[in-house]
Amino acid sequence: MKPLARTHPDEALMERLRGGDAGAFGELIGRHLGAVAGFAYRMVGNAAEADDIAQETFLRLWRNRAVWEPRAQLRTWLFRVARNLCVDRFRRREVVTDEFPELADERRSASGEVQQRQVERIVAGALAALPERQRAAIGLVYYEGLSNIEAADVLSVNVEAIESLLARARRNLRESLRDLHPHLGEE
Amino acid sequence: MAARDDEAPARVEDVLRAYGAHPVRWPSQDRAAVLGAARETLDVARLRQGEAALDRLLDRAPSHVAPAGLVARIQAAAMHELAPRQAPSRWQALRAALVDALRRPQWRPAYALGGAVMLGVVAGSVWTPVADEQVAAADFLSVAFARDFDSTDAGDLE
Numbered sequence: 001m002k003p004l005a006r007t008h009p010d011e012a013l014m015e016r017l018r019g020g021d022a023g024a025f026g027e028l029i030g031r032h033l034g035a036v037a038g039f040a041y042r043m044v045g046n047a048a049e050a051d052d053i054a055q056e057t058f059l060r061l062w063r064n065r066a067v068w069e070p071r072a073q074l075r076t077w078l079f080r081v082a083r084n085l086c087v088d089r090f091r092r093r094e095v096v097t098d099e100f101p102e103l104a105d106e107r108r109s110a111s112g113e114v115q116q117r118q119v120e121r122i123v124a125g126a127l128a129a130l131p132e133r134q135r136a137a138i139g140l141v142y143y144e145g146l147s148n149i150e151a152a153d154v155l156s157v158n159v160e161a162i163e164s165l166l167a168r169a170r171r172n173l174r175e176s177l178r179d180l181h182p183h184l185g186e187e
Numbered sequence: 188m189a190a191r192d193d194e195a196p197a198r199v200e201d202v203l204r205a206y207g208a209h210p211v212r213w214p215s216q217d218r219a220a221v222l223g224a225a226r227e228t229l230d231v232a233r234l235r236q237g238e239a240a241l242d243r244l245l246d247r248a249p250s251h252v253a254p255a256g257l258v259a260r261i262q263a264a265a266m267h268e269l270a271p272r273q274a275p276s277r278w279q280a281l282r283a284a285l286v287d288a289l290r291r292p293q294w295r296p297a298y299a300l301g302g303a304v305m306l307g308v309v310a311g312s313v314w315t316p317v318a319d320e321q322v323a324a325a326d327f328l329s330v331a332f333a334r335d336f337d338s339t340d341a342g343d344l345e
Contacts (some may be wrong), residue, residue, distance in 0.1 A: 025265060029258050041251035050251055055261050062265040116247075123248040141212060142245060148206075148214055166205035174241055181240050 010074040017065045025065075029058050032075065035144050036082050042139035043086040045128050053089070057082045079146070079154045083136055090132065119180060126176035134169035137162055199224040199231055208239035 010031070016024035036057055041050035060081050061074075127135060133155065140151040141162070152162045199221045206212040213221055224231040329335055 022262065022266065026258065026262055029261055033253050033258060033261075037253035037257070038251055042248075047251050051253060051257055054253060055257065055264065058261045059264055059268070062268070119244070120247050120249045123244055127245075127248055138245075142207065143248075143250075145212070163201065163205040167201070170204060170207070170238075170241060173245065177241070177244050180244060 011070065014065075014068055014070070014074060017061075018068055020065070025058075025062060028061070028074070032078055033058070035075075036078050039079060039139050039144050040082050040086060042127065042143055043083065043132075043135060044089065045124065049089065053082055053085045056085055073150070073153070076146070076150050076153045079140060079144070080156075083154060086136075087132065122180065123177065126173050129176060130169055130172055134165050134172065137165035138169045138173075141166060196224060196228065196231065200234060203231075203234050203238050207242045207245075208235045209242060 010028065013024045013028050013031075017028065033054060037050050037054040040053040040057075041047060044050055044053065057078055061078065127138065130138065136155060137151060140146045140154055141148065146154070148159045148162050152159050155162065155165075157165075198217065202213050202217045202221050206214075210218050210222060221231075225235050226232075
């Protein structure tokens with residue numbers, strides 16, 4: 001058995017990347033691109049913007065390959081960079097969230113038999129309406145499957161703060177989506 | 188033991204409210220306690236059902252799959268950064284230096300003067316003033332004697 005097999009695949013790939021191995025870079029992109037682009041999409045609500053953010057995230061990894069700190073966990077580092085890029089774009093108002101609908105309008109038209117597409121858009125709108133930190137917490141833990149410790153690392157907070165963000169996010173979502181399901185508001 | 192029973196439901200509720208109904212998202216150290224409480228306590232089971240309903244809605248949010256070409260695009264951009272930048276030719280360097288020099292603010296008064304001269308040249312070529320002195324004299328006589336004079340009359344006066 002090769003010694004590298006005992007280490008995390010990312011660590012071995014990062015070691016190769018530090019040496020300038022473009023193939024390792026490609027493998028790392030393949031391993032994490034889906035999650036990073038998916039997370040960026042949850043944050044900005046626009047597929048093209050999400051792809052740009054994912055691209056810039058990996059280019060920063062490429063640029064920093066020589067000074068990479070082996071103790072850092074690659075996955076949380078990538079999410080942290082992607083989240084910071086999303087926040088930068090919010091601050092510069094570069095993000096066009098035209099793919100998210102107006103929640104109130106959709107909710108009005110969703111009475112009676114709710115179409116699948118409408119439900120998807122309503123849920124997307126409810127997520128988009130969350131405060132940025134709550135949306136990031138839900139995106140990381142619920143959708144991308146990070147542990148509370150990993151998500152806390154990404155958002156530079158402690159685990160209690162992550163749980164608070166998650167609970168508040170779900171409470172807001174429950175409130176926004178109550179019309180779609182009668183049991184969501186049950187306490 | 189009774190105190191522990193009292194504390195457990197509060198933590199169980201916190202876990203369900205924060206992470207939802209699926210055990211895979213619960214913190215590993217809480218998993219057994221929450222599952223046990225959900226089996227044994229009706230309120231916890233009901234709470235979990237409510238969170239499961241929210242989970243089902245959240246699962247219907249649209250997702251984004253990165254396009255197939257994005258990996259190649261990122262790799263190409265990275266390789267582009269690696270490529271050494273081509274040195275400009277002598278002509279390109281000279282032209283760049285000239286453009287840079289002419290963009291300096293010290294040249295602005297010269298540009299303004301040049302613009303004014305050009306405007307004067309254009310205006311002078313388009314507009315020619317009445318230079319015929321005889322026509323001007325005829326106008327003067329017409330006013331002075333209250334009858335019409337033409338330029339030949341004005342010429343006779345000289």
